[in-house]
Amino acid sequence: MKLLHIDSSVTGDQSVSRELTARTVAAWVAAHPGTQVERLDLAADVVPHLGADALGFRTGQAAATETQRSENALSEKLVSQFLAADVVVIGAPLYNFTVPTQLKAWIDRLAQAGRTFKYTDKGAVGLAGGKTVIVGLSRGGVYSTSEGGRAMEHQESYLQTIFGFMGITDVRFVRAEGVGLGPEAKAKAMEAAEGDIRTHAANQPAVALAA
Template sequence: MQLLHIDSAITGEQSVSRELTARTVAAWKAAHPGTTVQYLDLAVQAPSHLSAQSMGFRTGQAAATDVERQENALSEALVSQFLAADVVVIGAPLYNFSIPSQLKAWIDRLAQAGRTFKYTDKGPVGLAGGKTVIVASSRGGVYSTSEGGQAMEHQESYLKVVFGFFGITDVRFVRAEGVAMGPDAKAAALVNADRDVQAHTAAAANQPHATQAA
């Protein structure tokens, strides 16, 4: 089994999402001995944002310059790495109501027609199904308990939609919210997140492709 471990927080050792992805990967490996792990730190190795030079995989046109060839090779490497993984653990902090731009740039490289999705006469069909995606979601405030908060967040909601578009139905969330609301609130958030880690990795050990609620 192959696991792809991705971090995107820019806050280094202070990052809650990085702490949660590390715990999640450790728990998964304990439940699945022999799992191999690849690691990608998007705060260090973020792909460039989409540009005229990096759109080759969308236009289908052959690369005409060295820059275009390099960009196409990067997109191919990232989507191949993603498709080869059975499990993907993603650290996704909430930045300005959404995800880090580095994480968005990575997702933009994955969104390739013919690789992760295709269009048919009945609409789009995802091609990357059968994976488990576990998102370590960290939030300074509390967004999950009110309609107003849920309307403001475009982090978990976006990730559910985009991975669903890729055909992935098993998207699980390890959530720590309210981490900027004082020491007690942060401690409680981490306790709740640990429960999520144990629930999702334990469930995965028995039902590797069962859909879990966020």
Template structure:
């Protein structure tokens, strides 16, 4: 049984393109694997706080001495988030581009799960990922068009960042489902979503055939 972690981060609720894409991806994954077990987390509805120095140090040392109750709760949340991440066989991540980067709750989540000794480790030869063997599908939405242009190379701190982060923790099986140009008029938005849906339909062809 595949365990899937489904994460949304858009603040736009029912108007969010990335949420529509993640729902479609999870639906297609369910069709391919009827016994799929899904754990859902809405980072916009319940955003993790950004790390403080004291919480970050306690996460590393496991020493709770002197922490307030609120700080202890933050350490406990970090443990819950990293355990969810490690337990998952696959991830579907909704990641809209906000000002050429990520929604801040998604960045806060990454800061919680990127833990030395848990999802990666340092060696004499550099960092080694500890969370390999998973599949990640990123549902990317963008108001403008950037893919394959010099502008993307200069301004993309969204898809490129996510790919590097997941690669850093050992996940090399990565797929991006992209809908861009969403804010460039109704026709452009419709075309972008239709193209993304075509990509989603192709994701699990081999699984269905098997």
């Protein structure tokens, strides 16, 4: 089993989402011995945002310049790495009500027609199913317990939508919210998140269920 461990927080050792992913990966490996882990730190190895030279996978046109070839190679590397993973653990802090720009840039490279989805006469169909995605969500405030809060967050809702679009039905979330409301609130949030981690690590991955 291959696990891809992704972090996107820019706050380094102070990051709650990085702590969540580290705990999640450790728990997963303990529950599923032999899992091979590959790490991708999007804050350290920043994926460039899409520009005109990076749209080769969308236009289908051959690269005409060295820059285009480099951009195409990066997109191919990232989507191939993602597709090869059976389990993907992602750290996603809430920045300005959504995911970090570093994480969005990575996702934009994955959303490739013919690789992670395809268009049919009945609409888009995901091609990346059969894998498990576990997202470590960190939030300074509390958004999940009120209609207004849920309307404001475009983090969990966005990730659920985009991975579902790619055909991934096994998307699990580890939530630590209210971590900015004081030490007691943060401790309670991390305790709740630890429960989510134990539950997700104990559950069978999608690849095992499909076997």
